[in-house]
Amino acid sequence: MxxxxxxxxxxxxxxxxxxxxxxxxxxxxxxxxxxxxxxxxxxxxxxxxxxxxxxxxxxxxxxxxxxxxxxxxxxxxxxxxxxxxxxxxxxxxxxxxxxxxxxxxxxxxxxxxNRTLSVPGANLAGVFQLRTVEDCDRIRAATQRGRRAVVMGLGFIGCEVSASLRQLGIEVAAVAGGRVPLAHVLGDEVGQVLTGIHREKGVELVLEDGVAAFEGSGRVERVRTKKGRVLECDMVVAGIGxxxxxxxxxxxxxxxxxxxxxxxxxxxxxxxxxxxxxxxxxxxxxxxxxxxxxxxxxxxxxxxxxxxxLGREEPYDYVHSFWSDQYEHLLEYVGFATSWDRLVFRGRPESRKFLGFYLGDGVVHAVVGLNRGGDPDDPKVDGELKAAASLIRTRVAVDPARLMDEGVNLRALVK
Ligand SMILES: Cc1cc2nc3c(=O)[nH]c(=O)nc-3n(C[C@H](O)[C@H](O)[C@H](O)COP(=O)(O)OP(=O)(O)OC[C@H]3O[C@@H](n4cnc5c(N)ncnc54)[C@H](O)[C@@H]3O)c2cc1C
The missing domain is CATH 3.50.50.60 (FAD/NAD(P)-binding domain)
Structure with missing residues (x-):
């Protein structure tokens, strides 16, 4: 045998x-x-x-x-x-x-x-990072007695945790180095939209700053920022990558x-x-x-x-995609772009229902959707992100005016 x-x-x-x-x-x-x-x-x-x-x-x-x-x-x-x-x-x-x-x-x-948190006071009780279900259970337990939280970092984890803590009725101050959340991934204009959403929900955004130290006796009681703000809190969640x-x-x-x-x-x-x-x-x-x-x-x-x-020879060519839920808002993204020379919108960003196309040399490299894709009740937008993925795959230059025009079906742009 x-x-x-x-x-x-x-x-x-x-x-x-x-x-x-x-x-x-x-x-x-x-x-x-x-x-x-x-x-x-x-x-x-x-x-x-x-x-x-x-x-x-x-x-x-x-x-x-x-x-x-x-x-x-x-x-x-x-x-x-x-x-x-x-x-x-x-x-x-x-x-x-x-x-x-x-x-x-x-x-x-x-x-x-999780990246190591090398800030003075990082080992105080009440300072958390989040990767595993056990990390999450500790944070959940802390939310039952905590009233005020500081979130460190406004990447996806920081944004989502801020949203969830607000939804649990906890006061949240979020400290981050950028001018707006997620600027490095989504750009300033989309980051501005997220700024508006989080502020409206009551998150205090402490931007263009950083955490200098966690302080407290045994348990975290406050966060001192690099610019000298002192944020009283009973828990911290750091989302630093x-x-x-x-x-x-x-x-x-x-x-x-x-x-x-x-x-x-x-x-x-x-x-x-x-x-x-x-x-x-x-x-x-x-x-x-x-x-x-x-x-x-x-x-x-x-x-x-x-x-x-098993010996199959197909290359792995999935057009990357991810999503993020923050409050009632669904953000979806397809493609991959770390830099772009133009970002054009279908739908106004302020409406909080739009697509953003990240273009390089006229070619769409990535598309972000806020409250757009995945809505089977809205035939106009359902399937848009899928069409966007096909567009990215074709790698041909497209007229930005047609991307911006709500009347043009994205599928029609896929050659
Ligand atoms: C809080 C949170 C929210 C997220 N939300 C989203 C989201 O909304 N959208 C999205 O697209 N993505 C999200 N992600 C990212 C997504 O979860 C990850 O991309 C995904 O988990 C990656 O899966 P993986 O199997 O590659 O690695 P992991 O999930 O990191 O699993 C790796 C496993 O390997 C084990 N391991 C490591 N070393 C060893 C060893 N030496 N021996 C044995 N076992 C080992 C680890 O313990 C772990 O169980 C989120 C992640 C987190 C933490």
């Missing part, structure tokens, strides 16, 4: 669990071992800054797959187990407190962890540069070793090399890596 193939996946979260499920969906009948450092079944993180944080959603509803799924699919799940070493020559993964696990092919989906968990693969000799380098088929520089999700810096046929931290990428690249391990 030929030996059964064994695929080992390190990192039991969105990308890892999705890859395991895809292997089975695609008919792989060898062994699958899914090893994860967290003790919970693989779960989705987006609700941790939204409905789950506000105690509106249960943890069970956030699971990537139902509890019975893994045994039913003969996926060996090892939870609460950290992989410590990969030996690519022997094809072995060593794990903390357990027997080494041999593999035929290996997929690494170790994601990211993540770093990819590349150490395991770097130590094994894989090429790493702001993420584990993978090609368009999710292959690392080590034979038989693949990677997917937040941990990768991947080569994309449209956008070039990039690392993103989006749920849709964790899901899609997890699927792509599984297919690649």
């Amino acid at each position: 030929p030996k059964r193939q064994r695929i080992v996946i390190v990192g039991a979260s969105l990308a890892g669990a999705t890859a395991a499920a895809t292997l089975r969906d695609e008919g792989f009948d060898g062994e699958i071992h899914l090893i994860g450092a967290e003790t919970q079944l693989p779960y989705n993180r987006p609700p941790l800054s939204k409905g789950y944080l506000r105690r509106q959603e249960d943890f069970e509803a956030q699971l990537v797959k139902p509890p019975s799924y893994y045994a039913a699919q003969s996926i060996e799940l090892k939870l609460g187990v950290r992989a410590t070493t990969i030996d690519p020559r022997q094809k072995i993964v060593e794990v903390e407190g357990g027997e080494p696990v041999a593999y035929d092919q290996l997929l690494v989906t170790t994601g990211g962890r 993540i770093v990819p968990n590349t150490e395991l693969l770097a130590a094994a000799g894989a090429d790493v540069d702001n993420g584990v380098l993978v090609d368009a088929r999710c292959r690392t520089s080590l034979p038989g070793v693949f990677a997917a999700g937040d941990v990768t810096n991947h080569l994309h046929p449209i956008f070039g090399r990039l690392r993103v931290e989006h749920w849709n990428n964790g899901y899609q690249q997890g699927r792509a890596a599984a297919r690649s391990m």
Whole structure:
């Protein structure tokens, strides 16, 4: 009897669990071992800054797959187990407190962890960061007695946590370095819209400033800013970004540069070793090399890596996309643009219902929608973001006037 193939996946979260499920969906009948450092079944993180944080959603509803799924699919799940070493020559993964696990092919989906908070007072009780459900449970507990919060950073996590805390009736002051929230991702005009939304909901925005220190005796009582503001509070949530968990693969000799380098088929520089999700810096046929931290990428690249391990040759060319919920507003984004020479709008930004097109050399590289896409009740806007993704994929120059014209169906612009 030929030996059964064994695929080992390190990192039991969105990308890892999705890859395991895809292997089975695609008919792989060898062994699958899914090893994860967290003790919970693989779960989705987006609700941790939204409905789950506000105690509106249960943890069970956030699971990537139902509890019975893994045994039913003969996926060996090892939870609460950290992989410590990969030996690519022997094809072995060593794990903390357990027997080494041999593999035929290996997929690494170790994601990211919060950037270290190196501000004086960061170890005071009541100062939180948010990545795991346990982090979220601690913040949830603090919101039950806390009345005043400071949020540090106004990226997506900072914006969403500010919104959720306001929805829980907590006073919020948010401190960030930029002139407006999310300017580096969305530009000043869209950032201005978010400024208006958060101010209207009662968030005190402390912009073009930074946190100098957290102060208090044992527990945080105030935040001192670099410009000298003193913000009284009983809790702090810092959203200052993540770093990819590349150490395991770097130590094994894989090429790493702001993420584990993978090609368009999710292959690392080590034979038989693949990677997917937040941990990768991947080569994309449209956008070039990039690392993103989006749920849709964790899901899609997890699927792509599984297919690649089964020998399929399609490149991973998903047009990236993400969403963010803040209060009653839904922000959606497709494509990827870190710089642009023109941003044009369909719908006025002040109306809080618009599309923004990020153009470089006349070509649409990314599109943001606020309260536009995904509305099946509004036939005019439903499917717009999908059409926008097709437009990005074509990479042909378009007339900005037609992008701005509500009367022009975006699909008509897709050659
Ligand atoms: C609060 C929050 C809200 C978010 N909201 C949105 C949103 O609205 N929209 C959106 O598009 N994206 C959102 N995201 C981002 C999205 O959740 C991530 O892109 C996604 O989780 C990436 O999945 P992943 O599987 O690549 O990595 P991760 O989810 O980071 O999982 C990696 C797993 O690997 C494990 N691991 C690491 N090292 C080891 C090791 N050595 N051994 C074993 N296991 C290991 C980790 O413990 C972890 O369980 C949000 C993220 C957070 C934290």
